[in-house]
Amino acid sequence: MNIITKKGNILEGTADLLVLGVFSGTQTLSGIAKTADRAMGGLITVAMAEEDFGGKIGDRLTMHTQDRLPARRIMLVGLGDKRTYNVEALRRVAAITVAYAAKINASTINSALMNYGLSAADAAQALTEGALLADYQYLVYKPSEIKRRAKLTVPTLTIVEMEAVLVRAAEKGIAVGEIYSRGAIYARDLVNEPASRMTPAHLRDHAERLAANDQNIKLKVYDRVACEKMGMEAFLAVAKGSDAEPYFLHLMYRPNEVNKTHKKITIVGKGLTFDSGGLSLQPAWSQEIMKCDMAGAAAVLGLFAVLPDMELNVEVHGLIAACENMPSGKAVHPGDIVTAMNGKSIEILNTDAEGRLTLADAMSYAVKKIKPDAMVDLATLTGACMVTLGKDIAGLMSNDDKLSARLGAAAVAAGEAVCPLPLPTDYAPLIIGDHADLRNIQRGRWGGTITAGIFLQEFVDGTPWAHLDIAGPAFNENEDFYYVKKGGTGYGVRLLLNWLQTL
Numbered sequence: 001m002n003i004i005t006k007k008g009n010i011l012e013g014t015a016d017l018l019v020l021g022v023f024s025g026t027q028t029l030s031g032i033a034k035t036a037d038r039a040m041g042g043l044i045t046v047a048m049a050e051e052d053f054g055g056k057i058g059d060r061l062t063m064h065t066q067d068r069l070p071a072r073r074i075m076l077v078g079l080g081d082k083r084t085y086n087v088e089a090l091r092r093v094a095a096i097t098v099a100y101a102a103k104i105n106a107s108t109i110n111s112a113l114m115n116y117g118l119s120a121a122d123a124a125q126a127l128t129e130g131a132l133l134a135d136y137q138y139l140v141y142k143p144s145e146i147k148r149r150a151k152l153t154v155p156t157l158t159i160v161e162m163e164a165v166l167v168r169a170a171e172k173g174i175a176v177g178e179i180y181s182r183g184a185i186y187a188r189d190l191v192n193e194p195a196s197r198m199t200p201a202h203l204r205d206h207a208e209r210l211a212a213n214d215q216n217i218k219l220k221v222y223d224r225v226a227c228e229k230m231g232m233e234a235f236l237a238v239a240k241g242s243d244a245e246p247y248f249l250h251l252m253y254r255p256n257e258v259n260k261t262h263k264k265i266t267i268v269g270k271g272l273t274f275d276s277g278g279l280s281l282q283p284a285w286s287q288e289i290m291k292c293d294m295a296g297a298a299a300v301l302g303l304f305a306v307l308p309d310m311e312l313n314v315e316v317h318g319l320i321a322a323c324e325n326m327p328s329g330k331a332v333h334p335g336d337i338v339t340a341m342n343g344k345s346i347e348i349l350n351t352d353a354e355g356r357l358t359l360a361d362a363m364s365y366a367v368k369k370i371k372p373d374a375m376v377d378l379a380t381l382t383g384a385c386m387v388t389l390g391k392d393i394a395g396l397m398s399n400d401d402k403l404s405a406r407l408g409a410a411a412v413a414a415g416e417a418v419c420p421l422p423l424p425t426d427y428a429p430l431i432i433g434d435h436a437d438l439r440n441i442q443r444g445r446w447g448g449t450i451t452a453g454i455f456l457q458e459f460v461d462g463t464p465w466a467h468l469d470i471a472g473p474a475f476n477e478n479e480d481f482y483y484v485k486k487g488g489t490g491y492g493v494r495l496l497l498n499w500l501q502t503l
Contacts (some may be wrong), residue, residue: 001098001135002156003128003174006110007167010160011036011069016106018071019097021114023082024055032112033076040068044076056080057089060096071110075100085116087126088415094130095483097157102135107153113161113170120169121176124159128177129184129494131157133483136185138192179306180414180497184490187295187302191475191488195274195291200239200322203271203294204247206301207320214308216255222248227361232321233338234346235361238354239323241278241331246323248362250369251300253307253316263503264315266372267303267496268362269296270355270379271322278325278351280334292488293355295474296378297322299492306497314503317370321358325351337436340364342459345436353440355381356455363459374403374464376499377456378492380471384448391472393417394491397453398466407466410498416491418468423453431455468492 010018010032020033029037029045037044043063047053053061059078065071077093079085093114101109115123135155139146159174161167190198190206204221211219227236227248239246249271255262272293276282282290300318307316332338336348338357341364346357359377366375385395396411396418398404404420411418430451433439438458442451453467473491476484 001131002154003131003159003178004156005124005159005161005167005170005174007162007164008160009162010110010112011039013110013158013160014070015108015110015158016072017101017104017109018069018074019109019111020074020076021079021093021112022055022076023079023085025081026055036069036074040065040074044074048076054078057092058096060100062100073104073106079114079116082116087118087122087413090114090123090126091130091415092482094127095134098131098134101155105152107155109155109157110160111157113159113166115166120161120166121173124170124173125177125180127159128174129181130483132178132181133184133485136188136485138189138487179309180494183302183306183493183497186305187298187490187493188485188488190298190301191292191295193291198273198291198294199244200247200271200273200324201245203273203297203301203320203322204249207249207251210301210304211251216253216308217304218252218254220250222250230365231339231341232361234340234357235321235323237332237336237338237348238278238325238357241328242324242326244273244324246321248365249320249322251304251318253304255311255313255315257313262313262315263373264317264370265500265503266317266319266366266370266375267300268319268359268366268375268377269298269300270294270359270377270381271297271320272355272358273322273324275325275352275354276327278354279327279331280350280352281327282352289475289477292475293380294322295380295470295488295491298488299378299490299496302490302493303496310497310501312500314500316500317366317372319362319366321362323358325354340459341368342461344438344458345433347433347436347439349439350441355379356440356452359456360459363456367459367461367463372463374400375460376407376466376468376496378468378470380474381469382449382452382471385469386472388449389419389472393419394473395419395421395449395469396466397421397423397450399423399457399460400464400466403464403466406502407495407499410502411495413498414494416473416495421450421453423450423457427451427454
């Protein structure tokens with residue numbers, strides 16, 4: 001999909017589809033919508049009443065213009081309550097537009113900016129993100145669909161505005177929205193790959209291409225032997241049962257011009273390219289989507305795919321401990337004890353609580369080798385988080401209130417929901433081992449998400465840190481939800497970009 005801007009009167013432009021927004025509770029049309037209704041001889045008002053169009057998010061009303069306007073069809077989309085209107089509403093409006101345009105095979109779409117109370121740049125960025133993410137399809141293994149789409153005209157969404165200053169601002173917003181979307185789509189593609197192809201070596205190959213394509217990105221790759229020398233027993237214990245070789249990846253982005261006060265940030269992404277549960281084997285229904293257990297790593301790679309285009313004045317390190325968790329005669333046993341890179345010993349009582357083991361060594365590496373100003377990890381870590389927060393909200397745990405607040409604000413801006421969860425010191429005894437410093441699962445059944453966060457905190461050594469448990473929102477098992485497609489969602493890329501822009 002192409003997204004462009006144009007200066008002019010939106011009602012005078014030819015298009016297959018004309019899109020205008022209406023707030024809920026609207027009794028009488030105003031502005032552009034009112035002018036369009038007059039041109040249509042009041043038919044829009046009549047249709048609104050007959051179809052009970054309420055203007056809620058998700059509502060749409062479509063009709064042929066019957067040559068009363070240059071556009072062939074007109075669509076009114078609900079903007080929701082004017083008092084709570086935000087960029088997320090616009091992303092959903094764009095997704096509704098893309099879905100309907102595909103249904104009628106529209107190749108030209110003219111849309112109002114709909115920047116009511118929003119900056120023109122923010123509104124255009126939101127429309128761009130919503131449109132591009134909604135237009136996404138993973139078709140690698142559907143050659144007939146690839147051929148069909150290749151025959152179609154690539155649709156163009158034109159944001160039309162009368163004022164030149166708004167058009168210029170919108171162009172900047174489109175450029176940013178395209179970068180954000182490209183990063184999220186990169187991550188989606190990685191998650192949607194089957195595990196037979198998306199191996200640790202495949203993640204390594206992606207990292208190598210990113211580093212080869214931009215001089216500002218450097219990469220260090222550590223193989224099994226190098227990880228053994230660094231003392232990464234926890235990470236390597238998870239990899240023992242698989243024939244696929246593990247790799248520890250360290251990406252670094254450093255901008256061309258760095259001032260003396262630039263921040264050094266580390267992003268850690270869980271990189272389990274497939275998680276069978278190991279000897280603590282998962283049930284078959286759960287394994288069906290365990291290719292998504294590297295969604296944190298995908299977010300890191302998606303971020304680095306677009307970081308050079310953002311021109312941020314911040315140094316970013318991305319860490320991925322990539323491996324498979326498989327059962328075999330070589331696999332780690334329940335009850336085994338390993339020592340992490342920071343010297344802490346861990347009883348592995350459940351081999352399906354493996355992500356925290358790989359993250360423990362990755363975070364220890366960050367503390368020892370990078371010494372970041374702040375560290376964030378993203379991990380599809382616990383099913384308990386989905387029990388607590390559902391499928392659409394990530395759990396956020398942090399040892400730093402300012403970092404937590406900034407990530408929360410970035411999540412709101414990105415439309416990627418998070419919910420803060422505590423790290424109570426009273427729960428710390430639940431992860432103390434009987435025969436080692438720590439155990440990789442809590443005592444008892446309850447508080448699995450929080451105790452996982454408390455476990456990870458043992459490896460940050462006071463570094464300002466936040467943990468995002470993305471087990472729910474990283475993968476959509478149901479039907480498409482606005483611009484969130486079925487399969488990998490690319491969750492976290494846009495959130496992180498929003499946050500990094502504030503540093």
